[in-house]
Amino acid sequence: MPVESRADEKLRWGIVGTGGISQQITADFSLVGNADVVAVASRHASSADEFADAFGIPTRFDDYSKMLDSDIDAVYIGTPHVTHFELARAALERGRHVLCEKPIGLNAAEVRELAAIASESGAFLMEAMWMKFNPLYARLHQVVDAGAIGEIRSVRSSFGAPFPQDDSSRWKPGGSALLDQGIYPVTLSHMFLGEPSNITATGVIREDAVDLSQNYTLNYSGGRFAHGASSMVEFLDQSASLSGTGGWITIDTGFWFASRLTVHRFSVEKGETTETIETTREGNGYVPMLRAVTASILNGDVEHPLHTMDETARVFDTLDEIRRQITPNGKAWS
């Protein structure tokens, strides 16, 4: 049931889950313009009430299904990883458009199944890969496309931080440094080099399959490569860089939400020249993604070209292979 263009309307969003990321996203929805957060759902009525009161949301539910059956157009899913697949499926099967926090599934099979369900339903589906919508990345693509560093030959990026040992889902089955932090380096690598021909990975994974840290090399033809690393138990330099035949570009620390990059360009005439490009962060940084997704849905699109489900699934192919290699019994956890 394709949606007709409703570009002059406001899209009615429901928020699934009331954790920190849902709060950041909901705050940013207020800056989008043609989006209204009209409902929120939590398994706990008190959490839903508190969240709804804090953000002035008219309707609250203590049951996700009830919200999915209510008068909403789309949902943002901000619950723990392990619940994403079932909640996204439930929403899609009711014809609700879905923006699902990353990781959209636990493995490539889940991602492809969700994509098929979305196709069947005609609803919009996207993983909330906000990095791709960061205005700095639009500038990055412009600079790269203009040939500033020639052909891209390598990408390096990492995201690690020792998260507090608390009661959060991070430390329970389904929690994963690879899926929570590593998805950024892997997505960045795919953005600029595509699918690797060969992967090598090492890492630390607990017996309950919660992976704590990993580093990985994605190899491509002709000596091109991407190196990434992720960890929830130690810091890892949070910058990134792309290197090419004509120079390299460094993205500031917190590369996935950064607002500054530096182009190091080399020429025989001028030697090294550097150029710094800065962009402005709107709200908590999710506004450009929320605006783009809202516009896509109102336009009747079923996915957004910046982060298609096909591309998302290919990223998960890489994540799956990394997990397989760092799992002692050699079997992918799923």
Place this chain on the structure above:
Amino acid sequence: MPVESRADEKLRWGIVGTGGISQQITADFSLVGNADVVAVASRHASSADEFADAFGIPTRFDDYSKMLDSDIDAVYIGTPHVTHFELARAALERGRHVLCEKPIGLNAAEVRELAAIASESGAFLMEAMWMKFNPLYARLHQVVDAGAIGEIRSVRSSFGAPFPQDDSSRWKPGGSALLDQGIYPVTLSHMFLGEPSNITATGVIREDAVDLSQNYTLNYSGGRFAHGASSMVEFLDQSASLSGTGGWITIDTGFWFASRLTVHRFSVEKGETTETIETTREGNGYVPMLRAVTASILNGDVEHPLHTMDETARVFDTLDEIRRQITPNGKAWS
């Protein structure tokens, strides 16, 4: 024949080879104080003459052996890689102290053989790993030893640049991105993490065994790792970083000769704090190494504690394994 302390004298140096690196080193010798460059040797009399005239060196030779037999204390060897072993051996066997441009040999076996020859002769021997003598690295060690970033868990560094396709030894057998550029990332990794327990490497190597590019992961116990990359055919982000349990340190571009690093430190109380440390480069950057080596020799030492032959050989063990893995027939080139 151990040398007695001559700390109040001037050491008489001879320069072997008249290429670009010999010129930079010779210029820096003039800033050392207790070192005199008294001779230079080249296979070509005209090159030796030109070099000697340019730097005001009294004696010039068109034969390396003749210079080794002349009235000098020590030699700096700045000729192509493939000649280092034989020239260093010839000097050591005559009791001349040796500072040899990196790579001091082509493989670990050569390095260990030179170390044995040096022990036998009682002469000083060191690879010219100037990075370790860069005053920024003294500050780096201070910061790390003071626990600024906790336990070091990973190191990343790379050095790549598309060198002109000229007639230089870089493009001939014995030339090597691994030995010329890669020796810096590998040495840096060994400095802070030691010998790896496992190595994975990929790269591009020509049929004549000249390796053009490579990237490598050195793995250590408990998920610690170092990633490095080197190339003579493309740029690679020339910065480096060390990451730990408490933050990370980024060394500016040209990490091996850089004069600035930034410490990213995290604490519950203060969140992220950054500190920038800058040092001053003296001459072309070789002065601190030349001064330290000159002082060591005048002091009667046979090696310098910052870059012992044992540590050098361990770096070459890693370089050998990387080369073995990127060589199609699986055999180390030597």
